[in-house]
Amino acid sequence: MSVICRRCLLADMEGEELYRSVQERIALLDESARADGEVCKARLEICKGCDDLTNGMCALCGCFVELRAAKRDTRCPKGRWPKS
Numbered sequence: 393m394s395v396i397c398r399r400c401l402l403a404d405m406e407g408e409e410l411y412r413s414v415q416e417r418i419a420l421l422d423e424s425a426r427a428d429g430e431v432c433k434a435r436l437e438i439c440k441g442c443d444d445l446t447n448g449m450c451a452l453c454g455c456f457v458e459l460r461a462a463k464r465d466t467r468c469p470k471g472r473w474p475k476s
């Protein structure tokens with residue numbers, strides 16, 4: 393990945409293979425481990441406005457935020473996500 397994209401999700405970037413790989417990981421999550429779709433969407437909207445998001449990855453936890461946000465029991469390391 394040669395371009396640095398601040399405040400971009402993988403969904404907004406070039407690099408289809410990485411995006412697909414993350415989406416496949418999300419699809420493999422057990423239903424019981426999965427966050428509600430609206431909760432996930434709200435989390436990602438917050439990430440998109442966060443200075444710690446670069447190339448779809450949170451600089452604080454090192455996770456791809458689309459995967460982290462899709463999991464029920466995860467938290468934003470700075471406590472920015474709404475309580476779920």
Ligand code: SF4
Pocket residue numbers: 438439442443444445449450451452453457467468469470471472473
């Ligand atoms: S998880 Fe939290 S700190 Fe990381 S990019 Fe999202 S809002 Fe920012």
